[in-house]
Amino acid sequence: MKNIVVTGGTSGIGLALARICRDRGDNVLVIAPDPAKGERFIEESENKGAGKRVFFIPADLSLVGENERVIDEIGDTFTTVDALVLCARFFRSYRRVTAEGFEHNFALYYLSRFLLSHGLVEPMRRAGAAAILNVAGPGVAAGRIHWDDLELEHGYNGWEAMFQGGKLNNLLGVSWAAAHGGQGVGYVLQFPGGTRTGLAGEFDPETAAQVEQMKQGATKSAEDSAGPLVDVIDNPPAEPLTALWEDRPISLDDGSFDAEDAARLHRLTEKLLSRR
Numbered sequence: 001m002k003n004i005v006v007t008g009g010t011s012g013i014g015l016a017l018a019r020i021c022r023d024r025g026d027n028v029l030v031i032a033p034d035p036a037k038g039e040r041f042i043e044e045s046e047n048k049g050a051g052k053r054v055f056f057i058p059a060d061l062s063l064v065g066e067n068e069r070v071i072d073e074i075g076d077t078f079t080t081v082d083a084l085v086l087c088a089r090f091f092r093s094y095r096r097v098t099a100e101g102f103e104h105n106f107a108l109y110y111l112s113r114f115l116l117s118h119g120l121v122e123p124m125r126r127a128g129a130a131a132i133l134n135v136a137g138p139g140v141a142a143g144r145i146h147w148d149d150l151e152l153e154h155g156y157n158g159w160e161a162m163f164q165g166g167k168l169n170n171l172l173g174v175s176w177a178a179a180h181g182g183q184g185v186g187y188v189l190q191f192p193g194g195t196r197t198g199l200a201g202e203f204d205p206e207t208a209a210q211v212e213q214m215k216q217g218a219t220k221s222a223e224d225s226a227g228p229l230v231d232v233i234d235n236p237p238a239e240p241l242t243a244l245w246e247d248r249p250i251s252l253d254d255g256s257f258d259a260e261d262a263a264r265l266h267r268l269t270e271k272l273l274s275r276r
């Protein structure tokens with residue numbers, strides 16, 4: 001029986017994974033913003049006799065303070081964490097800044113994953129063999145890092161924000177592995193492939209049409225995409241960092257995993273966080 005933490009676990013791939021792990025007997029803690037959806041997951045679990053093994057923390061992970069609270073609450077629930085699965089995201093066609101002053105996509109898709117990945121190292125180490133699964137976009141060619149404008153104050157575009165977020169997460173994996181690798185926790189970046197999910201977001205009309213087309217064209221169900229994640233949970237890699245395209249390992253030599261860029265981003269992130 002493993003202890004699994006899933007962000008964005010009330011919809012899409014995160015929910016499918018949470019259900020699979022719950023149904024086979026793991027303890028599952030889900031974090032997402034909507035208390036009603038969390039309650040539904042708890043009720044569904046109680047009806048299956050799994051109520052005691054399922055936990056829900058309502059949280060808006062676009063806020064740094066909420067990530068800090070969640071890290072504490074996870075520590076109160078689990079002494080050890082075998083898998084941290086990062087699936088929370090929300091697409092925004094229109095630029096929005098959080099109450100803490102961070103661009104929303106940057107805050108939710110990158111900063112939250114930075115905080116949780118580093119903040120849960122201790123309970124994961126205690127598990128013996130554990131994995132962080134950052135479900136994002138390794139291997140995706142589109143996008144680049146806007147080093148002089150990470151929060152896209154100039155010329156914001158929702159797709160650009162999302163693709164940049166994927167690249168930032170690649171570098172998060174590199175710097176995380178450099179800091180914590182070799183201690184029994186493997187960092188896994190995974191691109192799940194086009195998957196029929198809700199693809200939550202606030203869209204302009206053009207993007208709404210594109211997203212609808214993507215949903216129609218996606219051949220995989222959320223359950224299909226959760227399968228390779230379960231395999232990683234069951235066999236945490238010994239390597240400090242692995243990148244997967246669905247279930248296939250991909251090279252870390254494509255320029256997206258540069259150690260100096262990763263160290264630069266880590267320094268910039270710490271500086272940004274210190275401004276709070």
Ligand SMILES: NC(=O)c1ccc[n+]([C@@H]2O[C@H](COP(=O)([O-])OP(=O)(O)OC[C@H]3O[C@@H](n4cnc5c(N)ncnc54)[C@H](OP(=O)(O)O)[C@@H]3O)[C@@H](O)[C@H]2O)c1
Nearest residue numbers: 008010011012013060061088089090194195197198199200
């Ligand atoms: N689906 C694809 O084709 C695809 C392709 C490439 C990569 N991915 C990656 O796979 C991961 C999962 O994608 P998905 O398609 O399953 O996503 P999804 O169905 O849109 O679900 C996203 C989850 O994030 C939660 N969330 C939204 N805003 C949040 C906030 N402020 N704080 C905390 N949680 C928040 C949502 O809550 P609610 O349940 O309340 O909506 C939902 O549970 C994402 O990281 C995505 O980048 C997906």
